[in-house]
Amino acid sequence: xxxxxxxxxxxxxxxxxxxxxxxxxxxxxxxxxxxxxxxxxxxxxxxxxxxxxxxxxxxxxxxxxxxxxxxxxxxxxxxxxxxxxxxxxxxxxxxxxxxxxxxxxxxxxxxxxxxxxxxxxxxxxxxxxxxxxxxxxxxxxxxxxxxxxxxxxxxxxxxxxxxxxxxxxxxxxxxxxxxxxxxxxxxxxxxxxxxxxxxxxxxxxxxxxxxxxxxxxxxxxxxxxxxxxxxxxxxxxxxxxxxxxxxxxxxxxxxxxxxxxxxxxxxxxxxxxxxxxxxxxxxxxxxxxxxxxxxxxxxxxxxxxxxxx
Numbered sequence: 001x002x003x004x005x006x007x008x009x010x011x012x013x014x015x016x017x018x019x020x021x022x023x024x025x026x027x028x029x030x031x032x033x034x035x036x037x038x039x040x041x042x043x044x045x046x047x048x049x050x051x052x053x054x055x056x057x058x059x060x061x062x063x064x065x066x067x068x069x070x071x072x073x074x075x076x077x078x079x080x081x082x083x084x085x086x087x088x089x090x091x092x093x094x095x096x097x098x099x100x101x102x103x104x105x106x107x108x109x110x111x112x113x114x115x116x117x118x119x120x121x122x123x124x125x126x127x128x129x130x131x132x133x134x135x136x137x138x139x140x141x142x143x144x145x146x147x148x149x150x151x152x153x154x155x156x157x158x159x160x161x162x163x164x165x166x167x168x169x170x171x172x173x174x175x176x177x178x179x180x181x182x183x184x185x186x187x188x189x190x191x192x193x194x195x196x197x198x199x200x201x202x203x204x205x206x207x208x209x210x211x212x213x214x215x216x217x218x219x220x221x222x223x224x225x226x227x228x229x230x231x232x233x234x235x236x237x238x239x240x241x242x243x244x245x246x247x248x249x250x251x252x253x254x255x256x257x258x259x260x261x262x263x264x265x266x267x268x269x270x271x272x273x274x275x276x277x278x279x280x281x282x283x284x285x286x287x288x289x290x291x292x293x294x295x296x297x298x299x300x301x302x303x304x305x306x307x308x309x
Contacts, residue, residue, distance in 0.1 A: 004005050007113055013205040015044045015073050020174050021285050043224055043248050043309070044084070046246040046247065046308070047084060047085060047086040047225075047245050047246050048084075048086065048125035048126065048223070048225050048226075048245075049071060049085075049086045049122075049123055049124050049245055050085050050088070050125060050128060050220060051088050051089065051124045051126075052087055052088070052089045052129075053099070053100050053104075053127065053128065053129040054089070054090050054100055055130050055131070055132060056072075056129075057071055057131075057132050058131065058132060058133045058134040059132055059135055059195070062193065064134060064190075064193040064221070065193055065194055065195055065196045066202065066205060069205075070205060070209070073205075073206065074130065074132070074209055076210050077212070077213035078216060078217065080213070081210075081213040081216075082092075082213070082217035082220060085220055085221075086193045086245060087184040087246055088124075096123050098114075098118055099119065099122070102114060102118075104277040107237060109264075109268045110268070111248075112163075112169075112270055113269050113271075115127060115163055116271060117303075119163075120165060120228040120240065121228075121230070121240065122130065122200075122240065123227055123230075123240030123245070123288065124165045125165060125223065125226050125287075126162055126163060126164060126171065126216075126223065127253075128216055129160070129163075130158065130159065130161075130212060131159050132158040133157045133158060133162075135155070135156050135190055135201060136155040136190075137152050137155070137182075137190050138153050139153075140153050151181060152181075152186075153179050153180060153181055154182050154198070154201055154204075154215075155177070155178075155199065156178040156188055156204050156205060157176065157177045157208075158177075159175040159176070159211060160171075160172065160174060161174075162216055162219050162220070164223075166271065166305050167215070167272065168268070168270045169270050171182075171219050171223065172215065172219045174215060176208045176307070177213055178207065178208060180200055182201075182298065186198055189255075208225075222232050225288075225307070225308060226305055227239045227253070228240050228241075228303060228304070228305060228306060229303060229306060230289065231300060232301060232302060235293060236291060236292070236294070237293075238290070238291055238292075239282075239291075239306055240289060241289070241290060242285045242286050242288045242289045242290045243285045244287050244288055245271075247282055247290045248285060249283055249284055249285060252282075252295070253279070253281075253282070253292070253306045253307065253308060254276055254279055254303050254306070254308070254309065255277055255278045255280055255297065255306055256273065256275065256304065256305040256306075256307060257274040257299070257302065257305075258271050258304065258305070259273050259274040259275075261282070265277050273305075274304075274305065276297075278298065278299075279297060279304070280293065280296075281292075
């Protein structure tokens with residue numbers, strides 16, 4: 001009998017969830033995501049420096065009137081979802097411009113070794129690149145049996161990738177889509193590029209951008225911090241990360257050599273994680289670099305990887 005006492009309560013809770021609709025699910029999902037991001041990892045006092053390449057915005061290229069709004073909302077989304085990440089992007093420096101250029105081509109695999117080389121130079125933990133495709137109208141069959149007919153649907157799609165700068169491998173490669181049934185008048189507006197006049201499409205665009213940011217953030221917060229050796233002189237060295245990443249004098253870090261190269265299925269070259277070869281202690285820091293002394297090990301070289309464990 002005892003177990004049945006809880007049945008009415010369960011029914012009431014289920015009914016409340018159904019009545020409250022998708023909003024409750026959305027809030028629950030958002031709260032769960034925040035709990036994941038608030039999980040304290042052993043190196044969570046260090047901020048991961050992440051490069052976000054310029055958005056490949058095909059909606060803007062197609063002269064759809066939401067193009068600029070997509071750009072601005074995309075730029076705002078990841079800092080809001082993931083404030084613990086030190087986010088950087090394309091600037092005027094040659095290295096930054098070269099890294100951004102790797103992701104501007106529309107076809108072909110990314111040059112993973114170039115990504116690793118430039119990423120280490122810039123002291124990056126990861127690189128994020130995204131595409132937002134032009135909002136399209138597609139005719140699809142709808143209805144049942146002899147009542148089926150072709151109806152217009154708005155197709156909204158975006159994709160994002162997150163790369164590890166130690167290995168060149170992908171942490172994430174995901175596509176986000178929405179498919180919305182629309183009427184003929186709305187379909188004609190979309191074909192002419194008048195997307196902002198369709199609230200249901202604008203809402204779907206915002207949902208996709210937020211979902212992209214949340215997924216990227218959930219990936220980034222679970223990955224360990226890493227830095228790289230930028231210069232070696234005897235028993236002292238310089239890292240390409242500094243106080244902006246949370247490094248401070250006295251901290252002891254571990255150094256790993258690069259691993260072996262392997263070939264990917266599409267011809268890309270990746271690096272395996274290497275073995276630990278020594279320990280270093282931070283002696284001085286500036287905003288984007290740190291000096292350190294070698295306290296154990298030998299053979300530490302430029303581009304070797306630095307971690308907390």
